[in-house]
Amino acid sequence: QVQLVESGGALVQPGGSLRLSCAASGIAFSVNTMAWHRQAPGKQRELVASITSGGTVNYADSVKGRFTISRDNVKNTAYLQMNTLKPEDTAVYYCNSYYIYTGTYWGRGTQVTVSS
Numbered sequence: 001q002v003q004l005v006e007s008g009g010a011l012v013q014p015g016g017s018l019r020l021s022c023a024a025s026g027i028a029f030s031v032n033t034m035a036w037h038r039q040a041p042g043k044q045r046e047l048v049a050s051i052t053s054g055g056t057v058n059y060a061d062s063v064k065g066r067f068t069i070s071r072d073n074v075k076n077t078a079y080l081q082m083n084t085l086k087p088e089d090t091a092v093y094y095c096n097s098y099y100i101y102t103g104t105y106w107g108r109g110t111q112v113t114v115s116s
Contacts, residue, residue, distance in 0.1 A: 002026035002105045004095045009110030012085055016114070020080040022095030022107060032099045034071055034078040038091035038112075045094070049080060062088075085114045 008020040022034065035050035049069035050058045057069055068081040078095060095107040 002097075004097060004105055004107035006093065006095045006107045006110040009093060009112045011113045011115065013116050014085060014087060014114055016085050017081070017083045018085065018112060020082065020093055020095075020110060020112075022078040022080075024076045024078070024095075024097060027097055027102065027105065028099065029071075029076040029097075030073040032097040034069075035096045035098070036069060036078075036080045037094045037096055038089075039094070039109075040088075040091040043091075048093070051078065082112070085112075087114045090114050 003025045005023045006020060008018055010018060012018055031053050033050055033052045036048045037045050038048050039045040046060065048060050048063055049067055051069045051071050059067060066084045071078045090113050092109040092111050094109045096104060098104045
């Protein structure tokens with residue numbers, strides 16, 4: 001059974017930092033592209049960052065220079081380091097895995113709220 005479990009979401013003040021984790025099981029983690037998406041209230045889900053099996057990263061323009069995606073293929077965990085958080089970063093953050101031969105899986109999300 002495939003499971004992606006996000007953790008690390010919290011209430012943080014503007015300018016603060018958080019690190020999200022996505023623990024994966026039931027997939028061949030090292031061959032999957034891992035990604036973080038987010039969905040704010042009333043808005044569509046959007047891609048925040050992705051990292052391929054080879055380590056190539058991609059970021060949304062809105063988070064470039066502030067967020068860093070990484071992966072640990074030993075721990076089967078993906079991370080999203082978020083710095084200089086802004087109120088507009090408030091959203092539910094979802095972890096996603098993709099491999100061409102096994103498809104796409106999603107976690108259930110973790111809430112990030114940026115507010116003073």
